[in-house]
Amino acid sequence: MSLPELRLRQPERSQVVLRAESPEDLVPKDHPVRVIWEVTGKLDLSQFYTEVRSRQGQAGRDATDPRLLVALWLYAATEGVGSARELARLCENHRAYQWLCGGVSLNYHTLSDFRVGHAAALDALLTQLLVVLVEQNLVQVWRITQDGTRVRACAGSSSFRRRDRLKVLHKQAQAHVKELKARLEDPGQSAGLSARQRAAQQRAALDRQQRIEKALSRLPELESQKLARKVAKDKAPKLSELRVSTTDPQARVMRMGDGGYRPAVNVQLACDPHSRAIVGVEVSSQGSDAGLSEPLRRQVEQRSGQPVREQLLDGGYLNLAEVERAEQEKVALYVPAKLPKNPDKRASPYEPRPGDSAALQAWRQRMSSEQGQEIYKQRASTIETINADLKCHRGLGPLTVRGLAKVRCVVLWSALAYNLLHFAPALLG
DSSP states (O other), X not given: OOGGGSOOOOOOTTSOOOOOOOGGGSSOTTOHXXXXXXXXXXXXXXXXXXXXXXXXXXXXXXOOOHHHHHHHHHHHHHTTOOOHHHHHHHHHHOHHHHHHHTTOOOOHHHHHHHHHSOHHHHHHHHHHHHHHHHHTTSOOOSEEEEEEEEEEOSSXXXXXXXXXXXXXXXXXXXXXXXXXXXXXXXXXXXXXXXXXXXXXHHHHHHHHHHHHHHHHHHHHHHHHHHHHHHHHTTOOOOGGGOOEESSOTTOEEEEOTTSOEEEEEEEEEEEOTTTOOEEEEEXXXXXXXXXXXXXXXXXXXXXXXXOOOEEEOOGGGOOXXXXXXXXXXXXXXXXXXXXXXXXXXXXXXXXXXTTOOHHHHHHHHHHHSHHHHHHHHHHHHHHHHHHHHHHHHSSOSSOOSOSHHHHHHHHXXXXXXXXXXXXXXXXXX
16 A cells, blocks of 8 residues: 555644643642642741842832742752753743743743852751751751762862972963953954953963962861871871862862772762751861761761750761860760771770770770660761762762852752752641
């Protein structure tokens, strides 16, 4: 049978179709994006409005409502979107994001600037959310678990340079800034360039010079840290081997979960093991977790207004001086001891030692007891799964921003989205 003899329904894409549809019809009534929008209406977002300069009766275009931008980034984090360009594309092509925008046009510059431009407001928002949950007895902080996870930084491995090379690059950057300024001021050489293009070239040159200066200023701090570690281990330091990134001076080469070494930052999270709420967030350029437990514990107490009485940590946090200080503050640390390297002396690390203080004796007894072991099991089953959730599903993947301040904002968005997903019914009720 030949094709012309068949009767078929075929697509006709040139046919004009009129549809009566409003943005409200883009998503069903029970869609999760509606929950995010309703929750943002319940939160105090006043700090996000302080920098809005558009006023009634004054010239200029209207500003984008911060509530819309907050809702967009929170919903993006719940969907694992961690890129401003990807979010801008979704706002044009995805029905849920179109519903949120409600006809408001957005570009990735606006989204990117907002994402990292309200650090204090984001921090206050996490505190506000935690206070509400504590008041409703949904979250308790008397026992918290803490863990650190390395997140790939926005810095190439080849961007790390030693001191001598940094000095050479700094001189080249300074010379380039002067040469560029002279060229742009010459009408003959800058003909055809708009004022916007001139400003962009100057900004790029100055930005490179400032990043190299920051890298040079980081070296003394890193040298002192390495010297302290080497002295503690009775080794001769080799400070000339230190390298700093010219693109992200605060990133450090760290050992990742797969055993490889890459530029990264150390993200510290604390949670309530019962409700699984994230109650503390911090970011560090330190490769190890040593010394990072006390600051986060105090942050949790400050956010919640409640004392922490038990803190569960992995062995990387162990510091006997911190165990004693915590005991003085009436905080019981659950942290395993390190096994001796000598296989002939593998006695239990929790046996009493000569010279142990009362705090250390209490810690050893606590960790060797069955009750202590049962309590300590809560650490891996809670905070480590939360770390995995944020990295796999909440947009905390390889970073697209530079500097610890901006990275902290990204982590806060992911933590807020995680908490909202778990406690949205209580917040709306």
